Amino acid sequence: MDTTITLPLKDQWLTLHKEQPRVRIRDGAKQLGSTEAGLLAAFAGSHVIRLDASRLRELWQRMPELGFVMVLTRNESCVHERKGIFEGISMHGKNMGVVVGADIDLRMLFHCWAHGFAVFEDAEAGFKQSFQIFDQQGTAIVKVFITDQSDQEAFTTIVREFEDTIQSVELIPVPAPAPHQYADADVDVTAFRKAWSELKDTHDFFPMLRNFNVSRLHALRVAGEFARKVSNDAVKQLLEHASAEDLEIMVFVSNHGNIQIHTGPVKKIVEIPNWINVMDPLFNLHLRLDHIDSVWMVKKPTEDGLVHSVEVFDASGELIVQFFGKRKPGSPELSTWTVFAAGLQ
Numbered sequence: 001m002d003t004t005i006t007l008p009l010k011d012q013w014l015t016l017h018k019e020q021p022r023v024r025i026r027d028g029a030k031q032l033g034s035t036e037a038g039l040l041a042a043f044a045g046s047h048v049i050r051l052d053a054s055r056l057r058e059l060w061q062r063m064p065e066l067g068f069v070m071v072l073t074r075n076e077s078c079v080h081e082r083k084g085i086f087e088g089i090s091m092h093g094k095n096m097g098v099v100v101g102a103d104i105d106l107r108m109l110f111h112c113w114a115h116g117f118a119v120f121e122d123a124e125a126g127f128k129q130s131f132q133i134f135d136q137q138g139t140a141i142v143k144v145f146i147t148d149q150s151d152q153e154a155f156t157t158i159v160r161e162f163e164d165t166i167q168s169v170e171l172i173p174v175p176a177p178a179p180h181q182y183a184d185a186d187v188d189v190t191a192f193r194k195a196w197s198e199l200k201d202t203h204d205f206f207p208m209l210r211n212f213n214v215s216r217l218h219a220l221r222v223a224g225e226f227a228r229k230v231s232n233d234a235v236k237q238l239l240e241h242a243s244a245e246d247l248e249i250m251v252f253v254s255n256h257g258n259i260q261i262h263t264g265p266v267k268k269i270v271e272i273p274n275w276i277n278v279m280d281p282l283f284n285l286h287l288r289l290d291h292i293d294s295v296w297m298v299k300k301p302t303e304d305g306l307v308h309s310v311e312v313f314d315a316s317g318e319l320i321v322q323f324f325g326k327r328k329p330g331s332p333e334l335s336t337w338t339v340f341a342a343g344l345q
Contacts, residue, residue, distance in 0.1 A: 051131075063089070234310060248263070
């Protein structure tokens with residue numbers, strides 16, 4: 001007779017974290033056969049407070065009250081961390097939100113937001129004080145961490161106002177929807193290149209892909225003069241060049257529920273096995289080099305002239321990270337960026 005006793009998930013995590021104090025909650029949850037959101041939910045009512053999922057859009061409009069924070073967005077291959085204050089929050093319809101400020105710059109897709117938690121400091125569990133948002137599969141979308149310069153009273157007030165009436169310790173993930181089926185093999189390349197040549201704004205690029213039902217990576221393969229594959233080492237070259245030349249760049253990291261952007265310099269570049277990192281006071285980037293399958297230099301026509309980007313993909317064709325030269329709509333990109341990007345091999 002099997003007399004094995006399975007510990008509650010909360011206790012399993014505490015044991016694992018004690019044995020492996022450096023394990024990330026994302027990785028630890030996988031080891032325990034759970035999700036990151038499921039693991040946090042196991043602590044609900046103690047060091048974790050479940051938030052009203054129907055009010056997450058409203059919750060985000062309160063972030064400026066926190067003052068100086070650190071915002072983290074990641075995908076499977078890249079982590080983007082930016083410190084600063086929330087400014088310029090605007091809502092566009094039911095499902096879209098935008099934060100545009102000197103520090104925090106986000107594009108939020110609320111239809112993917114399913115679970116929210118307020119997390120309190122807990123050394124035993126390895127938790128840091130934060131607000132954390134997850135999708136229906138229990139995967140993190142965006143996190144806001146409290147710093148020594150944040151407004152602790154505002155954090156407490158917001159938690160109290162948005163606390164869910166039910167603090168369930170169970171979270172059952174919903175299976176991920178079937179991936180979209182693209183018609184890459186059927187794309188009219190001539191018509192597609194013509195549409196690309198007629199772009200007026202970088203924001204028109206994704207609608208163009210949608211209109212032709214073509215995946216982003218295949219679009220680059222058939223783009224002709226508008227895209228070319230470069231060395232996988234181009235990312236390291238880019239970051240080291242930007243650091244050495246004081247070249248201000250834009251770094252976009254996204255998942256299906258959020259896009260996070262850093263605009264400005266990158267100075268301290270640190271490479272360790274399989275990783276390239278930016279370790280600056282206000283901006284950190286952690287990119288897995290061993291996940292890079294291809295890198296492309298891409299040109300998009302706009303009313304302000306050509307805009308050059310460096311786009312990095314994994315083996316499944318997912319976009320990992322994008323780099324641009326610093327620019328604002330209505331202004332051409334930096335000439336120093338144009339020369340550098342165009343010269344990448």
